[in-house]
Amino acid sequence: xxxxxxxxxxxxxxxxxxxxxxxxxxxxxxxxxxxxxxxxxxxxxxxxxxxxxxxxxxxxxxxxxxxxxxxxxxxxxxxxxxxxxxxxxxxxxxxxxxxxxxxxxxxxxxxxxxxxxxxxxxxxxxxxxxxxxxxxxxxxxxxxxxxxxxxxxxxxxxxxxxxxxxxxxxxxxxxxxxxxxxxxxxxxxxxxxxxxxxxxxxxxxxxxxxxxxxxxxxxxxxxxxxxxxxxxxxxxxxxxxxxxxxxxxxxxxxxxxxxxxxxxxxxxxxxxxxxxxxxxxxxxxxxxxxxxxxx
Amino acid sequence: xxxxxxxxxxxxxxxxxxxxxxxxxxxxxxxxxxxxxxxxxxxxxxxxxxxxxxxxxxxxxxxxxxxxxxxxxxxxxxxxxxxxxxxxxxxxxxxxxxxxxxxxxxxxxxxxxxxxxxxxxxxxxxxxxxxxxxxxxxxxxxxxxxxxxxxxxxxxxxxxxxxxxxxxxxxxxxxxxxxxxxxxxxxxxxxxxxxxxxxxxxxxxxxxxxxxxxxxxxxxxxxxxxxxxxxxxxxxxxxxxxxxxxxxxxxxxxxxxxxxxxxxxxxxxxxxxxxxxxxxxxxxxxxxxxxxxxxxxxxxxxxxxxxxxxxxxxx
Numbered sequence: 061x062x063x064x065x066x067x068x069x070x071x072x073x074x075x076x077x078x079x080x081x082x083x084x085x086x087x088x089x090x091x092x093x094x095x096x097x098x099x100x101x102x103x104x105x106x107x108x109x110x111x112x113x114x115x116x117x118x119x120x121x122x123x124x125x126x127x128x129x130x131x132x133x134x135x136x137x138x139x140x141x142x143x144x145x146x147x148x149x150x151x152x153x154x155x156x157x158x159x160x161x162x163x164x165x166x167x168x169x170x171x172x173x174x175x176x177x178x179x180x181x182x183x184x185x186x187x188x189x190x191x192x193x194x195x196x197x198x199x200x201x202x203x204x205x206x207x208x209x210x211x212x213x214x215x216x217x218x219x220x221x222x223x224x225x226x227x228x229x230x231x232x233x234x235x236x237x238x239x240x241x242x243x244x245x246x247x248x249x250x251x252x253x254x255x256x257x258x259x260x261x262x263x264x265x266x267x268x269x270x271x272x273x274x275x276x277x278x279x280x281x282x283x284x285x286x287x288x289x290x291x292x293x294x295x296x297x298x299x300x301x302x303x304x305x306x307x308x309x310x311x312x313x314x315x316x317x318x319x320x321x322x323x324x325x326x327x328x329x330x331x332x333x334x335x336x337x338x339x340x341x342x343x344x345x346x347x348x349x350x351x352x353x354x355x
Numbered sequence: 356x357x358x359x360x361x362x363x364x365x366x367x368x369x370x371x372x373x374x375x376x377x378x379x380x381x382x383x384x385x386x387x388x389x390x391x392x393x394x395x396x397x398x399x400x401x402x403x404x405x406x407x408x409x410x411x412x413x414x415x416x417x418x419x420x421x422x423x424x425x426x427x428x429x430x431x432x433x434x435x436x437x438x439x440x441x442x443x444x445x446x447x448x449x450x451x452x453x454x455x456x457x458x459x460x461x462x463x464x465x466x467x468x469x470x471x472x473x474x475x476x477x478x479x480x481x482x483x484x485x486x487x488x489x490x491x492x493x494x495x496x497x498x499x500x501x502x503x504x505x506x507x508x509x510x511x512x513x514x515x516x517x518x519x520x521x522x523x524x525x526x527x528x529x530x531x532x533x534x535x536x537x538x539x540x541x542x543x544x545x546x547x548x549x550x551x552x553x554x555x556x557x558x559x560x561x562x563x564x565x566x567x568x569x570x571x572x573x574x575x576x577x578x579x580x581x582x583x584x585x586x587x588x589x590x591x592x593x594x595x596x597x598x599x600x601x602x603x604x605x606x607x608x609x610x611x612x613x614x615x616x617x618x619x620x621x622x623x624x625x626x627x628x629x630x631x632x633x634x635x636x637x638x639x640x641x642x643x644x645x646x647x648x649x650x651x652x653x654x655x656x657x658x659x660x661x662x663x664x665x666x667x668x669x670x
Contacts, residue, residue, distance in 0.1 A: 095469065095473070095477065098465070099487070102490055105501045105502065106489060106490065106493070169393040169396065169397065173394045177393070188401075189401065192406075193662065194658030195405060197606075198627045198630070199409075199412060199648075200647070202412060229397050258386065258389045259389065283492060287494035289609045290608060294635065304494075305494050322500055329494050329497055330493055330494065333494070334489070334492070337488075
């Protein structure tokens with residue numbers, strides 16, 4: 061009796077173990093199925109556009125979703141020359157590069173003042189910039205347009221650059237402030253005793269130590285200004301000044317059925333950002349999530 | 356500061372003490388001046404191009420103005436009276452709410468599930484994270500163009516439906532009154548959920564490991580651990596992701612402007628597109644500013660909750 065019972069227990073235990081293992085494999089399969097499904101959802105639209113950019117019109121009609129075999133550059137060359145994308149690319153590059161340089165200067169100076177200096181009115185100014193973190197561009201775009209008109213900046217690169225920098229300044233000032241605040245103050249005192257001016261301390265001692273912060277500022281500011289649609293759409297009216305996103309918006313109106321040219325445009329807009337992203341993946345991710353999780 | 360203090364007693368005498376005090380004052384004033392000079396470019400730009408327009412939008416909302424005429428006509432709160440009786444405004448407001456629901460679904464539900472699965476022992480985790488994040492860095496115009504194409508009558512979505520035998524569901528998605536709005540919101544969800552995946556992953560790393568150990572000892576399975584340990588520990592992070600989604604959803608403009616422009620027959624009209632049309636195509640700057648003020652109030656409400664949570668998290 062007891063032997064039979066123990067045998068039965070043994071059998072059921074073994075069966076239970078097999079069942080558990082089966083369930084475990086089953087749940088593993090489910091986990092990977094969900095993750096891969098999401099990956100397809102995330103990448104399929106992009107891959108489709110990238111494939112299409114390298115196909116001829118015939119290839120697009122006969123095999124709309126397959127890979128481009130052989131890959132052709134005709135669409136990209138056509139978009140670059142006939143579609144004016146070389147011009148739009150130049151405009152976008154000028155605006156984004158000047159944006160980044162201006163933002164590096166402005167946010168590091170102000171971030172340093174907030175993080176390492178003491179002066180009357182500090183709290184008030186901090187709160188004022190904190191408010192800036194919450195003001196949405198969409199809500200102030202009308203008076204901003206009128207301001208640009210008053211300054212006679214409409215339809216110049218300057219309008220977009222100045223607005224981009226002013227609007228994003230608060231977030232980057234707080235990023236730089238956090239970097240400077242955490243540097244040891246012995247460095248500052250030592251440099252001062254060695255006869256460095258306050259600006260010298262900032263420029264020669266502190267700024268080189270804040271390089272990771274500067275990289276984050278440069279990458280995010282580039283990403284945002286490169287991808288921005290609203291401000292250049294409103295401020296720039298002549299075709300010679302259009303940025304890539306605005307150019308694409310109008311281009312789409314003219315060539316909406318030409319998938320080949322459209323996806324060539326997609327490649328031209330996103331290639332610089334994707335290359336940067338692949339090189340500085342970590343900085344992008346921590347910059348974007350750090351902005352959300354802590355100041 | 357230290358140096359002057361040390362020197363004072365050695366020098367002695369009332370005159371030198373006063374001199375020392377004066378030089379201390381001078382030095383302090385000089386360091387203040389340096390600080391102000393450091394701040395000048397940021398403060399100037401910010402005051403002219405952010406703060407002043409923010410005040411100006413409230414002022415403009417009290418006028419009737421075509422944007423060109425020299426004199427603006429004061430109308431008090433009439434723009435708001437008109438706005439709250441405007442059916443298109445309420446329609447747009449409801450569309451923003453629908454948009455919010457879809458975005459919150461993508462960012463919170465999908466984001467949380469993906470992050471939870473990725474935080475398990477997964478092969479190729481880097482690839483998944485990279486893949487989910489790639490849409491996040493795409494320009495809104497790219498998102499709009501690709502998805503417009505997917506939703507076309509001869510686009511990828513209909514082709515896939517035909518391929519799996521659901522051809523009867525195929526339609527021109529963006530031409531459909533009821534489906535255009537959720538279809539575009541899905542495109543916005545596509546471009547945003549990867550960010551919340553990495554936010555949740557970062558949050559999950561901060562969860563107290565002993566809670567997981569305790570749950571395992573108590574015999575909790577992975578689903579129970581997720582529901583009763585992970586989610587409660589991520590309360591603040593979830594709130595932040597929800598609020599960020601709401602802030603984004605009420606500003607929705609780019610994807611709609613690049614595809615339907617609010618159509619067909621206003622079925623995708625949003626507060627931002629309505630404001631844009633009123634200001635820049637109909638030249639009703641006062642009325643458009645009233646829309647902007649409402650938009651601003653809604654978003655400031657969300658953001659102040661967000662900032663207060665974030666500040667609390669920092670303490």
